[in-house]
Amino acid sequence: MAAPSAACGKMAAFRLEQGEDAFRKIFRFYRSRSPPPDLSGVIEFSRGHPGVGEVTAALLNTSAVSDSDARQAGLQPLDQWKAYRLDGYPGFIFISNPFLPGWQHRWVRQCLKVFPKKPNICNLDLHMSPEQTADLWESSKEQLRSQKSLLEKLRWVTLGYHYNWDTKKYTPERRSIFPKDLAELSRCVSQACGFSSFQPEAGILNYYHMDSSLGIHVDESEPDQCSPLLSFSFGQSCIYLLGGLSRELAPTPMMMHSGDIMIMAGPSRLFYHAVPRILPFPGGGILPPSLSEPPSEKPLAASPPLLQPCSAQDWDVCAQYLRHSRINMTVRQVLEGGASFPVEEDTCHQQTPASKGDTYHLDETELAMEDQGEQLLPKRVKTT
Numbered sequence: 001m002a003a004p005s006a007a008c009g010k011m012a013a014f015r016l017e018q019g020e021d022a023f024r025k026i027f028r029f030y031r032s033r034s035p036p037p038d039l040s041g042v043i044e045f046s047r048g049h050p051g052v053g054e055v056t057a058a059l060l061n062t063s064a065v066s067d068s069d070a071r072q073a074g075l076q077p078l079d080q081w082k083a084y085r086l087d088g089y090p091g092f093i094f095i096s097n098p099f100l101p102g103w104q105h106r107w108v109r110q111c112l113k114v115f116p117k118k119p120n121i122c123n124l125d126l127h128m129s130p131e132q133t134a135d136l137w138e139s140s141k142e143q144l145r146s147q148k149s150l151l152e153k154l155r156w157v158t159l160g161y162h163y164n165w166d167t168k169k170y171t172p173e174r175r176s177i178f179p180k181d182l183a184e185l186s187r188c189v190s191q192a193c194g195f196s197s198f199q200p201e202a203g204i205l206n207y208y209h210m211d212s213s214l215g216i217h218v219d220e221s222e223p224d225q226c227s228p229l230l231s232f233s234f235g236q237s238c239i240y241l242l243g244g245l246s247r248e249l250a251p252t253p254m255m256m257h258s259g260d261i262m263i264m265a266g267p268s269r270l271f272y273h274a275v276p277r278i279l280p281f282p283g284g285g286i287l288p289p290s291l292s293e294p295p296s297e298k299p300l301a302a303s304p305p306l307l308q309p310c311s312a313q314d315w316d317v318c319a320q321y322l323r324h325s326r327i328n329m330t331v332r333q334v335l336e337g338g339a340s341f342p343v344e345e346d347t348c349h350q351q352t353p354a355s356k357g358d359t360y361h362l363d364e365t366e367l368a369m370e371d372q373g374e375q376l377l378p379k380r381v382k383t384t
């Protein structure tokens with residue numbers, strides 16, 4: 001069970017109004033623009049959080065991935081990784097940007113140029129024809145600055161087993177090949193963390209702007225809830241809230257920066273979490289330091305790397321996008337090894353609800369409606 005952190009101790013002292021849960025109270029605190037929230041209680045893994053005792057070093061399985069395999073996947077040798085655990089959150093691991101220089105650029109390019117393409121599915125497919133969404137990159141790269149580009153309207157992309165936002169289920173029919181590059185990166189990370197049998201089968205990519213939030217939810221749609229969930233972040237930073245099994249438990253706030261990786265495993269796999277706020281990287285640059293230098297196009301190593309370098313032209317587009325955006329990739333195993341999908345009871349009476357669009361990714365207008373009492377709970381919010 002999650003113990004409140006030093007920061008949350010402070011928050012827990014906030015008087016809860018009737019009908020409001022502790023998680024929501026803290027979500028609203030960090031989302032607030034006026035007054036802006038006090039960030040002093042937010043854990044900064046990259047700086048070694050000042051809060052005593054709650055953050056400890058995580059031991060990794062450094063022999064699970066050789067230095068050359070790590071390099072091929074764009075990662076530093078495992079003995080250089082800075083990995084942490086958090087007291088009260090068993091199974092949670094935070095890795096501070098283990099990417100080699102130039103590799104985050106490649107993943108950002110994949111997220112903007114490659115992964116939104118068919119057969120993968122994105123939010124724009126709910127309203128537009130497949131022809132219109134066939135190549136968001138090509139149709140957007142000239143107009144990114146105008147805020148009218150399709151890439152700027154991209155909120156999510158699903159990979160592998162495509163998550164259905166209406167039924168909240170995965171099904172064997174809605175499946176495409178999981179990208180090999182992301183599968184390989186995920187295997188390296190999961191093996192380093194001791195999960196040697198992890199199978200990357202589904203991905204949800206979330207695209208955030210400076211006024212976006214991600215509602216309070218638990219990732220519980222995967223029939224296999226024992227395998228870890230991996231999360232990779234690029235671009236602008238965010239406050240991430242990690243709670244417990246109930247919304248009555250106050251969550252711990254932590255900063256996630258570009259290149260950081262989280263592993264939700266064990267009990268933490270089913271803990272409530274949310275992203276109330278996107279923030280510029282502290283220090284004032286347009287892009288975080290790890291992305292400020294354009295990628296160098298080094299000659300290829302003897303054996304081909306997982307991803308080709310990001311070209312200067314592609315990086316111009318990505319950098320333009322990332323000035324005001326954060327991208328997060330989560331990778332999940334859907335089925336336990338060898339298992340098949342659970343048989344649905346009463347399938348003949350089941351109806352797919354008419355799509356109400358996406359109420360999971362919230363922007364300023366939607367959040368204001370929510371504040372005024374209109375019931376706009378994100379679909380993956382479990383009301384307890």
Ligand SMILES: O=C(O)CCC(=O)C(=O)O
Nearest residue numbers: 204206219231275328330
């Ligand atoms: O953007 C993030 O860091 C969280 C994403 C997430 O929780 C999800 O996709 O389920």
Ligand SMILES: [Fe+2]
Nearest residue numbers: 217218219273
């Ligand atoms: Fe999630």
